[in-house]
Amino acid sequence: EDQVTQSPEALRLQEGESSSLNCSYTVSGLRGLFWYRQDPGKGPEFLFTLYSAGEEKEKERLKATLTKKESFLHITAPKPEDSATYLCAVQFYNNDMRFGAGTRLTVKP
Amino acid sequence: GAVVSQHPSRVICKSGTSVKIECRSLDFQATTMFWYRQFPKQSLMLMATSNEGSKATYEQGVEKDKFLINHASLTLSTLTVTSAHPEDSSFYICSAQRDSYEQYFGPGTRLTVT
Numbered sequence: 001e002d003q004v005t006q007s008p009e010a011l012r013l014q015e016g017e018s019s020s021l022n023c024s025y026t027v028s029g030l031r032g033l034f035w036y037r038q039d040p041g042k043g044p045e046f047l048f049t050l051y052s053a054g055e056e057k058e059k060e061r062l063k064a065t066l067t068k069k070e071s072f073l074h075i076t077a078p079k080p081e082d083s084a085t086y087l088c089a090v091q092f093y094n095n096d097m098r099f100g101a102g103t104r105l106t107v108k109p
Numbered sequence: 110g111a112v113v114s115q116h117p118s119r120v121i122c123k124s125g126t127s128v129k130i131e132c133r134s135l136d137f138q139a140t141t142m143f144w145y146r147q148f149p150k151q152s153l154m155l156m157a158t159s160n161e162g163s164k165a166t167y168e169q170g171v172e173k174d175k176f177l178i179n180h181a182s183l184t185l186s187t188l189t190v191t192s193a194h195p196e197d198s199s200f201y202i203c204s205a206q207r208d209s210y211e212q213y214f215g216p217g218t219r220l221t222v223t
Contacts, residue, residue, distance in 0.1 A: 041219070
């Protein structure tokens, strides 16, 4: 059965305290893996797409990496404005996407 | 680029009435659009996939006669919740897919059925 699991469920960091969020998957027919940021009451905001193992992408304080079984979203020196729920999703070749449950990140000043 | 809008952002309707939600890709053409539903503190659940000019494909357990989807053009898809009931109250989010397969999401529509 295809599964997407994110951990931890919630993460509280002090401003400047770097950490990583994990997204592990067991799927067949994976086209790509997506990371999104979602603020309360809003739609997900696209961050990254990763298509092959070993691929890395960066944007400001965020860096996403991909292996054959999992992806990491590294947050370097986070700021309070990075507080949000981070969602990962896998996309199948039929365009369907399956989302993980998300990691709720809180960064305290 | 890659902006997706939804209208309305919030809607309150009475039980038994129908509600239409619009999803538009503002700066690109989307051959495929998706409709999701999200309950509080839960992740997105795909309801249906729609391709321009063809019938939508619904996920298992989603009633196609209750959630009518129309994808009339490459920039517009609509979701109509027919004969709405309080259990249909939820956050509905659409997404539009570019040729690069990336999905961009709208801001969501909060539906409350009284």
